[in-house]
Amino acid sequence: MSIQENIEHITSLIESAQTKFGRSQGSVQLLAVSKTKPPEAIIAATQAGQRKFGENYVQEGVEKVQYFNQHYPDLSLEWHFIGPLQSNKTRAIAEHFAWVHTIDRAKIAQRLNDQRPATLPPLQVLIQINISGEASKSGIQESELFELAELISTLPNLTLRGVMAIPQNVPDYASQLAAFQKLASYQQTLATRYPHINTLSMGMSGDMEAAIEAGTTMVRIGTAIFGQRDYSHAHTE
Template identity: 45%
Template sequence: MTLDDIIAQHHNQVLARIQAAAKRAGRPVDAVGLIAVSKQQPVAAIRAAYRAGQRAFGESYLQEALTKQAQLTDLTDIEWHFIGRIQSNKTRQIAAHFDWVHGLADPGHARRLSEQRPVGRSPLNVCLQVNLSGETTKGGVAPEALGPLLEHCRALPGLCVRGLMTLPAPSEDEATQRRPFRQLRELRDRFATPDCPLEVLSMGMSDDLEAAILEGATLVRIGSAIFGARLG
């Protein structure tokens, strides 16, 4: 099988899992979007996923992402999502080269991203990251700090707060997997307003996407189930 065949097959399998989970949750099959996490994957793999119909891609390492973007300028409808840790000295390039940021948790980073969003571009879509496990190795704000961060970000003209994101501790048990996803949904319900509905819940990866969708995920971030191990 060619690289195109392998990735197309994997992509279809992931879409089938998403649709099955949505049906199980009683949600429309198109209620959940897919971000293909292409960090540490070669450009050829991204092109293969694109040919399979994928348009949203997630990258965690800025310089690697910029190199790929420069080689993929012919694919004009790709949507780039930054899903890595944000560093202050990299906010200008993130603001200039990405459509979405999923791990925003620092008011200073939010201000810089807003100020550095290029003139003429639509506001940068952002998901605020909440740390529900208390793990110091995970990014995100504590639940009790979400309100002030949300208020701060909503006031910034270069940002559009679209929703919330979390990265829970791994578990093989579905009930345990569902708990933090449920907590994030409940936080969204608490803070959503008519003019800021927080309609996006960015949660769920290759090993727990079903649990995330059962609790309301609208975007799942899938890497290994599409690309497998690093392909090059």
């Protein structure tokens, strides 16, 4: 199937799950994860109406943002950084992306705030939580969430929108749902304290339905849209 057909298929799955779980149509957005994929693949996705794209690698992502701003400004693409954050790469992210999903410590939040150009609107940010407690996963510990949220709420060039997680990869639906429900409870608590909390970034190809049942507002889908990834030419930094 073509990229356009893949997006149409995934969109139909999202719409069916929204109906199944009593979610309003349009309440779950599709973020197309375009890491390692060339501009031609992104253009194909835009022909299916896709406008939100997620990138994991700073150099590759910045190059794509610059390319589309220069050559396709009328598409008005929305770029989300969804990869691990390093202190020495925050300036490039602050200068080029509209969203960051992976803030997990105060130093990173402060640098993004300080390096956000005054000509751009505030950076829309999510706190990444290590919801499954895996040593290999990025994300803040659950006990540290509210302290970091309080800091971000004081930074004028950041707008805290919610939380993000990559739960442990488990095959059974009940375990998927339990992890997502825990994340949703944190988002709901934050929403009682801060005015712009409305985003829950969770769910990928293998657990999208459980994420939608638990209340996700944004699913991150890559391979099911663009096909298998070729990392041999990727800027994996």
